[in-house]
Amino acid sequence: MLKTVIRQNSYQDSINLMLLTNALNALDVVNRASVMMGTEANKDIFKSTGFYTDEVGTAAPADMVIVLDVEGDDAQASALATVDSFLADLSSRRKKGGTVDVTSLAAAIEELPDANLALFSIPGEYAAPEMRKALEAGLSVFSFTDNVSIEDEIELKRYAHEHGLLMMGPDCGTGIISGIPLAFTNVVRPGNIGVVGASGTGIQEVTCIIDDQGEGVIHAIGTGGRDLSSDVDAITVKDALIALEHHDPTDVIVLISKPPAPAVRDEVVNLLHNLSKPVVAIFLGEKPDHHEQNVYLAHTLEEAALIAVDLANDREVQPVYMPALDNELDARIGESGTVKGLYSGGTLANEAGMLISEALDLGGVIHHDGYVLDANGYQVMDLGDDMYTQGRPHPMIDPEIRINMLKDLAADETTQIILLDCVLGYGAHPDMAGQLAPAIRSGLESAKAAGKDLYIIASVVGTRQDPQNYDAAVRTLREAGAYVEATNARAIRLALKLKGVDLVEAPKQVIEREVEKIDLPAPSDNVMDLLTTKPRVVNIGLESFNESITTFGGASVQYAWKPAAGGNKELIRLLNAFSGRDDIAAANQVVVDRMRESQPFLVDVVPAKSVIEILNTRTLLHAGPPITYPEMTGPMQGSCVGAILFEEWASDEAEARRMLEAGEIQFCPCHHVNAVGPMGGITSGNMPVVVVINRADDSVGYCIMNEGIGKVLRFGAYSDEVVNRLRWMRDVLGPVLSQALQQTENGINLNVLISRALTMGDEFHQRNIAGTLNLFKELMPLIVKLDIDQADKERVVQFLADTDQFFLNVMMATGKSIVEYARKYQEGTVVTTMTRNGKDFGIRIAGMGDEWFTAPVNTPNGLYFSGYSEEDANPDIGDSAITETIGVGAMIDVAAPAVTRFVGSGGGYDDALAVSEEMDTITISNNANWSVPNWNFKGTPLGIDITRVVETGITPLINTGIAHREAGVGQVGAGTVRAPLACFEKALVAYARKLGLS
Amino acid sequence: MHGEPWQGWMTASLHDHLGVRATGHVHSIFRQSFNIDVDGLLLNVGQHRQRLSPLGMALDPTEFGPLWETVAIGDLVRWSARKLAIYPSRGTPVVIPWERTATVDHAVPYGAMNPEILAGFAESIQALSLDTKIGLTWDADLQRVVGQLRRADADESERQSAFRWLLGRGKGLTPSGDDIVAGYAFLLWMFGIAVIDARLRDEARQRTTATSATLLHMLSFGETGQALFDVWRAANEGSLQNLDHSLKRVLEIGHTSGADTVFGIGLGVERLLGAGNRPKAGGGE
Structure with a gap:
């Protein structure tokens, strides 16, 4: 039976929730489980996966929704204990991270004033405005985040280009900046090769081969897969190429691209010819038969890497790169035997689809339902495709889908060769080889028992510096019975060899090409700063991305992002409209100044x-x-x-x-x-x-x-x-x-x-x-x-x-x-009144004069006099919240930590400090006239700003006495109560309407 | 020195030995310098022009400090006709254009030394009582080898045998036996005898440390570090006082390296002076 638990305003990123889902599904008492944030998109997934309940429909985007298929309350309690334990573990790991946590971009920049890069891994539906803010703050952007519209991508990239910044992504899974692996990336030795790539696993494969050859990569600038489309017009690719041209430590440039728009390709190739440095370019899907002057065109990722290695060593480029296979197999499989590819890396799958199709004349690569090849029984699947990853982790993190498919394919009569990738590096599963090995072993055993010859061929994308042990991964796969080749191209060649096809490359000669000379623009100081220093990163989203940054000499600050305004898109739109208004900032300053200068x-x-x-x-x-x-x-x-x-x-x-x-x-x-x-x-x-x-x-x-x-x-x-x-x-x-x-x-x-x-x-x-x-x-x-x-x-x-x-x-x-003095100035978003009448909580803001904005009042949490309990409590009541309105009371609990203990809002000094720090995030200024010794003499928080309240979901905390709900009994306790968010939202909407923003 | 000292200094013949284009790796890191391995030869990168290795670079301390803090063993180093680029795994690349690096020539002229200075060498070295300071034990084997090197009438096969015995023998980055060979070869080079040939260079690469192999490689072309170069200069000037002082400066190198080197110089001196069997030595005899 489905049981739904909604944890309000409890944001976690999707990967954490997917891993939590896995942990719940592993419990014996749970039939099945799903945990996601309550966004509309996720609600659709709940529906499509049979987890939708009426309660799910009530969840807000910032709410964590836990749906459990369990029998009985005990099972539910056990599952929820696992949820708590999992989240607590995340919390403790967060504290060990060594980076500073902040709750806003502004605070992040204050913490890391020379930050030059924002790394995004937040849900795509909220990402574009956040990235825009980062760009406006002068940060280049690396967007691991996907599901950003093409229109937003174009706008962001144009803005970045015009302001001398790099916009890497969206959907940029991999990158290396000044030797630092970002997002899902391998640890590659720094060297004199620079990579620009519109392909995540393409970058990984090429850079890992370069590393294996003893050479190194100083930058691998991911651009996102759509950059070379006609809409985006290769904005980031061109900016990155020009930057590398001016980057002295880079001697050789590699460009990796999925099939580009023809016109864009021509323009980019012409740009490559205008660079002074040798370039290796691979446009996946093309089968070049020549090189063009200093632009060397590769067919496979391996060839691209090996050409780059020769160029990096000032060696002559060879006509053909076909290294010997690591495995000598004399066996041949019959005509009916087919090849299946189970890939976690999209570009690797594409490469497999391309080479197999070329060798067996299967009609080329396709893109539907996660397949890149599906012809005559030959199938190559990109299991990282959206089709397979909705509501579940990427196959580089979660082996489950491949384990299940291995089992199925081993039993499939015609399948005699299975191709796999095993991608190592930051972000990937800590032991993917170990996870796949039992399935490989049992698959081979079951095939043998059924009298079928089955060959499982794998390649490991990784380096010996990766967090996982590359050699151990190879050994584990071999011991399980897989044939392991050093590169994906070689794994595919081995598969084809078993089919009786020796893949050969025609020798390539260098030919002249007519080049349209162009004046290369100079890269901006910002971009060159990014490429000539260790990046200083504001990490917005997955906290684990901090690890590689700090390990390899960069600096990072964790911006604990959650959807603004609880994910309400209309409110987010209004907040964004407000955020650029200098007139409102000035008005708020007037109101706050009036409060401060009061006598x-x-x-x-x-x-x-x-x-x-x-x-x-x-x-x-x-x-x-x-x-x-x-x-x-x-x-x-x-x-x-x-x-x-x-x-x-x-x-x-x-x-x-x-x-x-x-x-x-x-x-x-x-x-x-x-x-x-x-x-x-x-x-x-x-x-x-x-x-x-x-x-x-x-x-x-x-x-x-x-x-x-x-x-x-x-x-x-x-x-x-x-x-x-x-x-x-x-x-x-x-x-x-x-x-x-x-x-x-x-x-x-x-x-x-x-x-x-x-x-x-x-x-x-x-x-x-x-x-x-x-x-x-x-x-x-x-x-x-x-x-x-x-x-x-x-x-x-x-x-x-x-x-x-x-x-x-x-x-x-x-x-x-x-x-009363402050609110005579009737503009701006500063709260000028907070009060409660036992039924409603009401606020007034400067910009709306005498108008009340109300919402049902909350009941205080607190400690009760002997003989009384929460059941006796009257809902929050009184004008005394005027104290919090002017920045004292609970706003400044740090001044009176003993009270914090009494009112039950936490306990000790740390809790009091945390409350005041939190309240400080929703106010505009501090009142230096009322400084607090316990807070390093910082002034009391001043000027509660409804935009900050709505954006963060942090509502003012109010210290209060608790009245008995029956007349005549009197006070029964004391505690704290939160102002309801709704009245702040209403005020924001009303003021926006007044300003013509709605 | 040639050119304007700006970013650093380098051995004048660096490209002759390591090529115009090459890839190397950081081989070892010390408190004041680090070594880059290029096909078995070590380029020492430090921050003191006065301590420039026979195959070395010295960077301005303000440049060297941050670089030293970020390099790790195995990091890539690339150079071309235009620049040297170091790619630290925990730092940002450092590019040093050759044009901004002054050259330091520590090549000792071959066979151009006045033989009269040999007596001055002998006198200074005898006064140093090196038998008790060298890093090898005075056993029968060492006595035999020493005899082979100091005897003017020893045949070449005996000397080659002695070299083979000495190469790699002892402790440290430059084992004592290598330092003895180095001092011996240095002295004889000045007087027109090339001790280290290609075969011995190759043997050194097989039998001893990369640091020693590099030292011996450079000496096979008469190239030294600052300390031995100062010895040559004093000898060339004919200043016995400076010669004595410079030999004592050599003595200060390493734990026993200096003593071993000067001991080797002494053996070469004895060979050229035609000494017979070694007089009763102190220490182990």
């Missing part, structure tokens, strides 16, 4: 109705975006009851509720009237509010005062104790503090106080004790001077001394005064 002063404590006009009516303010009474959750409704009793609009709870339900009470978000309120945020006219003025432009922020802990109005309690405390605050605390503040000339400078409290371990949301003490220190001399009742004075002082979180409400008013 908040605590100046007074006054009755709310004295400063908020609407509170002179029967109106209550509430936290969060607009909400009606029926929509409110228990705590907020309870607060409403308490406020009505406090205001004496009703004499008891029942009457209060009746008034509320009858709609006799109006509601207004605090945020609409310069106010903020914690938790329920219920504020009535006679409640005293602190007044904070931002002297940058006299914007103001109000907030009711903190009532202490326990049963309090903000958590929905409304008992007499609660109401009486509120009345004392109205009658005594508020006026006393007001009188105290009136003694100051300008109020209390909160920037100074906040800065000081930051050094003392406050983050201003969950922990405010330092702020409270510092405020206490400022207020106390003022209070003791007051000529008031001594009992009142003592109770006020005691209340302040007992109320650790007193400063939170001051900080909230501070935050409000800051954002």
